[in-house]
Amino acid sequence: MKDLKSDIYSQQFLERLKSLETKRKVIVSVLSNYRNLSKGGVEVLVKNLELSDGKSLGKVNPLILSFLIDNLINSQDHLEAKVLEFERYGIPKAVVYELIFWMQPSKFPFPNGKIENYRDFLKSKREELRRLGLDSFLELYAYESAERENFITEIKSKILLIKPENIEDNLWLTDFLKYLSPVERSELRSKVHPYVWKVLSNPQPSVPVVIDGSNVLMQKELRGPEKIDDLLSKIATLKETYFPFFIVFDANAKYKFNTRYFNYKRTYLHSPADELILSLCKQYNAVVCSKDRFREYEVAVENIWYKLIKS
Incomplete structure (x- = not known):
């Protein structure tokens, strides 16, 4: 001492x-x-x-x-x-x-x-x-x-800065959650984005998800100024952990929508968007999140949008 x-x-x-x-x-x-x-x-x-x-x-x-x-x-x-x-x-x-x-x-x-x-x-x-x-x-x-408390305070302040789009750069913080007391975990959980908490607190194997950006931004089921934030909050309520997430927009999406997720490192602009969405699903063994059922394509891919509607 x-x-x-x-x-x-x-x-x-x-x-x-x-x-x-x-x-x-x-x-x-x-x-x-x-x-x-x-x-x-x-x-x-x-x-x-x-x-x-x-x-x-x-x-x-x-x-x-x-x-x-x-x-x-x-x-x-x-x-x-x-x-x-x-x-x-x-x-x-x-x-x-x-x-x-x-x-x-x-x-x-x-x-x-x-x-x-x-x-x-x-x-x-x-x-x-x-x-x-x-x-x-x-x-x-x-x-x-007291020294531990100072360390915990520093860890909590770092976690509070995490957003869904930069969570991959902060996965190292997952190991530090075990040092938090139940009260500290509860307080922290109430202050961070639900999707961030879901990913950090569930280190077990996860499933990648490809989001049909242009499609989901037009859906009335999603609320708030940043609909993708709301979508990810809903995804966090599902039993499975869906991570990482990719977003595919139509090539002209920047002229139609306003979202900070255009700057996310796993966001793509491509037309037709469906082709890239299904290609990413195949490449990463991912599920898709879209109100579109992709019936015109002869591909079997799980769509979690309809799980969100039921949950």
């Missing part, structure tokens, strides 16, 4: 501590009302936990979870026994350690790193707390995670 004197009063540390204090109020509010725990309450709890494994709480019936939390708070059993009860329902021990951290940060540390023996871990963290002269494990965690 760096010298505490140079960091303890840094803006980065203080902001991180403040955010943790705010988060703790929300978590404690849910846990203190455990007897009336609802599905909505569990969702709030999961979203605010730092560990991604916290989502395991959402897979347990709220009534059972209420019993487990009651046992965690009120039982005189050893912590190991309480942890075993949670593990019986598929909740990792690290999640239990995080819960008790939020409930009593003066007594329990945040469970960062792999914990083989909790007593040894606790002893080590207490020594660290004394060495640094901090008042609670909440301050210690703020100190330990």
Whole structure:
């Protein structure tokens, strides 16, 4: 660790501590009302936990979870026994350690790193707390995670700049989504284009799609000043991830339409557009998105436009 004197009063540390204090109020509010725990309450709890494994709480019936939390708070059993009860329902021990951290940060540390023996871990963290002269494990965690928070802030700012047309240049950011907490992911998802989020958060194999640009820009089903943005938002709702996307316009499209996607690197202007659309589908094993059914061509190609209308 760096010298505490140079960091303890840094803006980065203080902001991180403040955010943790705010988060703790929300978590404690849910846990203190455990007897009336609802599905909505569990969702709030999961979203605010730092560990991604916290989502395991959402897979347990709220009534059972209420019993487990009651046992965690009120039982005189050893912590190991309480942890075993949670593990019986598929909740990792690290999640239990995080819960008790939020409930009593003066007594329990945040469970960062792999914990083989909790007593040894606790002893080590207490020594660290004394060495640094901090008042609670909440301050210690703020100190330990402030640098990570700065890194996360930088990653989020980069993701917020991504648009559908430059997503290919930013695919490297996919690997960094795993470092975001559920709350951070939720907040970020609400601020980026749905198609961008779909591609970044679904790294599994995807299917290329060729968009019939001139055709879709004339369809009343699409809204807004940039209809292709709306189309891609709808494509993002489908189960499959359709990426990358190509756009083919008729050669004279620039005289008829106004769209920033004319500058997209995978946009083509060609007449007749149908020929190039079907050629790209064959070349990249892609699907097409067009209201045109291409019946005059003897080619079998999947058209996802009609999936969008149904979805």
